[in-house]
Amino acid sequence: MTVLVTGGAGYIGSHMVHALADRSEPLVVVDNMTTGYRPNLPDDVRLVIGDIGDQILIERVMRDHDVNAVVHFAGSIVVPDSVADPLGYYANNTVKSRSLMAAAVNCGVKHFIFSSTAAVYGMPDQAMIAEEAATVPISPYGSSKLMTEMMLADSAHAHDFAYTALRYFNVAGADPDGRTGQSSPRATHLIKVASQAALGQRSHMEIYGTDYDTDDGTGVRDYIHVSDLIAAHVLALDRLRAGGDSQVMNCGYGRGYSVRQVVDAVRRVSGVDFEARETGRRAGDPATLVAIADRARAELGWVPAYDDLDVIVGHAYAWETRMAGRNTAGA
Numbered sequence: 001m002t003v004l005v006t007g008g009a010g011y012i013g014s015h016m017v018h019a020l021a022d023r024s025e026p027l028v029v030v031d032n033m034t035t036g037y038r039p040n041l042p043d044d045v046r047l048v049i050g051d052i053g054d055q056i057l058i059e060r061v062m063r064d065h066d067v068n069a070v071v072h073f074a075g076s077i078v079v080p081d082s083v084a085d086p087l088g089y090y091a092n093n094t095v096k097s098r099s100l101m102a103a104a105v106n107c108g109v110k111h112f113i114f115s116s117t118a119a120v121y122g123m124p125d126q127a128m129i130a131e132e133a134a135t136v137p138i139s140p141y142g143s144s145k146l147m148t149e150m151m152l153a154d155s156a157h158a159h160d161f162a163y164t165a166l167r168y169f170n171v172a173g174a175d176p177d178g179r180t181g182q183s184s185p186r187a188t189h190l191i192k193v194a195s196q197a198a199l200g201q202r203s204h205m206e207i208y209g210t211d212y213d214t215d216d217g218t219g220v221r222d223y224i225h226v227s228d229l230i231a232a233h234v235l236a237l238d239r240l241r242a243g244g245d246s247q248v249m250n251c252g253y254g255r256g257y258s259v260r261q262v263v264d265a266v267r268r269v270s271g272v273d274f275e276a277r278e279t280g281r282r283a284g285d286p287a288t289l290v291a292i293a294d295r296a297r298a299e300l301g302w303v304p305a306y307d308d309l310d311v312i313v314g315h316a317y318a319w320e321t322r323m324a325g326r327n328t329a330g331a
């Protein structure tokens with residue numbers, strides 16, 4: 001009854017690995033280490049360095065480890081990169097997910113949890129988004145994820161397995177115990193960038209657009225602590241094991257914060273008054289993206305534990321401080 005965690009050496013996947021290890025669940029990680037970071041994993045984890053598109057390897061891993069559930073985080077995640085290299089994104093996110101699913105079907109894996117994204121909704125008309133909202137992605141990244149959701153739905157009809165596709169809103173924060181966090185130096189996420197500015201790793205940061213139709217003119221997002229997101233995955237796994245049906249669920253708190261509110265929180269938590277320059281809008285950014293996440297609460301019994309912007313920022317900033325120390329030590 002082993003859980004296969006794809007992309008388990010990445011930001012979100014490594015939190016899942018720690019959560020499963022904390023429950024003493026047998027698990028195996030497959031990661032090709034393109035953006036993975038080994039130090040974020042427990043020392044004794046079973047890590048197979050390989051590609052999810054290598055179906056022969058994946059089937060061998062599934063059989064050797066008696067895999068019964070897949071939690072699929074592996075993928076490429078940078079929206080502008082997907083615009084520049086759509087075929088690369090469809091290859092890594094869609095084609096290789098198809099291959100992973102084929103391996104799962106061949107090996108009789110019964111449960112599948114998939115990292116989807118609010119990017120499947122594109123530029124919604126409404127600020128608050130339920131799962132029934134139209135899915136009209138505006139980037140190859142969003143399309144590549146929506147296509148994977150479609151393959152899952154069709155395959156679950158045809159074969160004996162059930163899945164949960166979790167549509168993440170803005171994932172932020174880090175493990176409260178400091179074991180792992182966002183480690184990619186290229187990450188563009190707001191809280192990470194602001195933390196780097198507070199630590200002096202950047203001379204300043206930029207606020208992309210101050211003329212949105214929001215209270216203070218800057219973009220509003222639903223920031224969810226990565227540990228709460230992982231709690232939803234663990235509950236989704238338990239629900240599938242108990243015979244739960246296939247579902248798509250939003251993961252967010254149902255409340256948004258503006259860019260200015262986030263910048264203020266990072267200044268407050270860090271005690272550093274770093275510069276935030278106001279610039280023009282970033283292409284493709286909607287004004288407001290906030291989840292209606294009632295389904296996750298109802299179906300999973302999910303109760304967030306870290307729904308507080310200063311707590312999220314505090315954990316992200318603590319992690320960034322730790323990374324800065326590591327980088328200095330290694331220099």
Ligand SMILES: NC(=O)c1ccc[n+]([C@@H]2O[C@H](COP(=O)([O-])OP(=O)(O)OC[C@H]3O[C@@H](n4cnc5c(N)ncnc54)[C@H](O)[C@@H]3O)[C@@H](O)[C@H]2O)c1
Binds near residue numbers: 032036051116118184
């Ligand atoms: N970070 C967010 O805000 C966010 C929001 C919505 C959805 N997601 C989704 O969550 C998942 C995890 O994102 P993350 O932020 O942890 O990213 P990440 O880049 O830190 O992690 C992705 C991991 O997958 C591995 N990987 C990539 N392609 C692979 C392949 N072909 N075979 C094996 N391993 C491969 C990478 O090495 C890395 O360890 C992704 O699927 C992403 O689309 C993330």
Ligand SMILES: O=c1ccn([C@@H]2O[C@H](COP(=O)(O)OP(=O)(O)O[C@H]3O[C@H](CO)[C@H](O)[C@H](O)[C@H]3O)[C@@H](O)[C@H]2O)c(=O)[nH]1
Binds near residue numbers: 079118188190207
């Ligand atoms: O340096 C920055 C970075 C971001 N922003 C702003 O901060 C908000 C959040 O931006 P992020 O880049 O942190 O996150 P996104 O909302 O663009 O996207 C994230 O959430 C999406 C779903 O909502 C997708 O899942 C995507 O993969 C993930 O990166 C946006 O208004 C953005 O314009 C800035 O002002 N300055």
